[in-house]
Amino acid sequence: MFTHLTQTIKTAVKALLTNKMRSFLTMLGIIIGVGAVIVIMAVGAGAQSLILNQVSALGTNIVGVLPGNSGNDGPPTSVMGIVITTLTYDDALALAQKINVPDIMDVVAYSTTAATLEWGTNSFIGTLSGCTTGYMAVEGGELAEGRFFTKDEERNLSKVIVLGSDVKNDLFGDSEAVGQRIKIKTHSFEVIGVMKERGTVAFQNYDNKILVPIKTVQKLIAGVDHISLLRAKINSSENVKKAIDDMKATLRERHDISDSSGASDDFTVSSAAQALDMITTITNALKYFLAAMAAMSLIVGGIGIMNIMLVSVSERTREIGLRKAIGAKNSNILNQFLLEAITITVLGGVFGIIGGVFVSFLVALIANYLEYDWSFVISPLSIVLAVGVSAIVGLVFGVYPASKASKLQPVEALRYE
């Protein structure tokens, strides 16, 4: 039995080597399919790691509150730029109270608007972030020079401003910024602090932030009364779930919402951890969908194999006749051609894996060169999947030509010209 199998494998390999170019072209479909599955799985995992690293860098104990409800229809409309005015400065104050939310550490409320900063002939167009003094505690970051604004300045419409490092460099270059006055619309603001360079965390560039007391933005620049975003820091990630419930309860009470199901909420509370779960779910779905598409190409490759195997059977009709004449049973011929098809696909699968791993590695290398936090991940699952599917493809698409070969009558096959 064993000598028979090795003999059959030898015959299969010899048949493939006889037509090297044809075998390779036939294999190409499988190589591309398997390679694509590997690359998609690896790049998917890499992109996922990039997103997850970014989000978790923010800290999993951060909770965000957005105005507007988010039901099954998707996120609150406020994220799409539609102004919803249901959250106010006083809501932020209430949430910061430990009586309402025992696990709260600090809260920062935002009211943002676009603005142009002018200093002499220099100008900078950016987003003016009106915020509360909780900014430093919640968002983190350090001052390079000067100071942050005080609680008093937050309330009494002080025209003070803290600049991100990029903003400072754009406006002032190397010269001293703290103590200088910047013009926004008709108002003159005093620069009281400059933040240290921090880069991009969780897709937010902290270096182009322009921080101004929230009341100043609301009353003097934007002329609004609502806040656009509120972020809270919870004392530990284990308490996030409980804190979210407390925050929801506090806001419902303040907004006179008696329905505790969440359907009538005019706000949305969500945590980075929830976002992580959601991102993971979405990217996983995307990854497997793309891998399934790539697996489709394996089926196309399989049809190519069937085609070539049929050609091979008709080319070797006389050989089949001879083998039968000297004693080969139908099953011997069937196994021979089946093994040949499987050899093509498995060999193609191996080349595909090598190519796929190589390309994935290249992508990771380039991503890391571009300073993305990208992991090179080859999951064993993708390799098992690729090899398994390619062997099955060989089996499935090899059966028809092989059974056709095995059913040839020896006399007919010997007579075949």
Place this chain on the structure above:
Amino acid sequence: MLIEINNLKKKFESEGVVTNVLHGLSFNIEHGEFLSIIGPSGSGKSTLMHILGLLDRATSGHYGFEGREVTTLDDNELATLRNEKIGFVFQAFNLLTRTSVLDNVKLPLTYAGPELKSKLANNKKDWINRRAKEVLESVGLGHRLDYYTNQISGGEKQRVAIARALVNKPSIIFADEPTGNLDSKSGVQIMKILQDLNDAGNTIVLVTHELYTSEHAKRIIKIVDGHIVEDRPVLNRRFASEVEVLK
């Protein structure tokens, strides 16, 4: 008695047209015979050989092979019988290309079942190689083992084919126009080998359309239009030798 056929008929049916090829043939072949089946093309001699060689089935009639009725056997049983009891030599050699002489001769043994193995192996591990080399040496090709079949001459190819037919120590060898693709000198060599094999006790059935070639056998059956018109011993038997080439 090696082969016993009785009222053997064969008809082909194609698109509703029935062609009777063999009209009830009956004859026997004994162990050790050298029989030549002769007839013009279309006479049915090849069809008869295919049926005798278990490559094809008769439409009706009886066929006993070594005392066993073979008309009722299924494809696998016929394949096993061919593998164990029969050797074929074809006009076009039918060797595998890009394959060594040795591997070609080994081929029947790679399909060997337990019975053939026990007949040939003598419990030796490397029996397939040993047996193949042995027969190749016996047909004078011991020096060509690793040559590919496209690197040797026509006469040598047919000797490889004879070695392949002999490798399973068959009860009978069927040679279908074995000299048809050969020059006369190689043809004589092949006939000499066949005669020597018969002298050594092998049963041989030679199918040919040439009276001259058939006279190397000991008995001639002539077939015309599916009927046996002659079944006679060869009185002035020809013996293949180098002298013959000069004629």
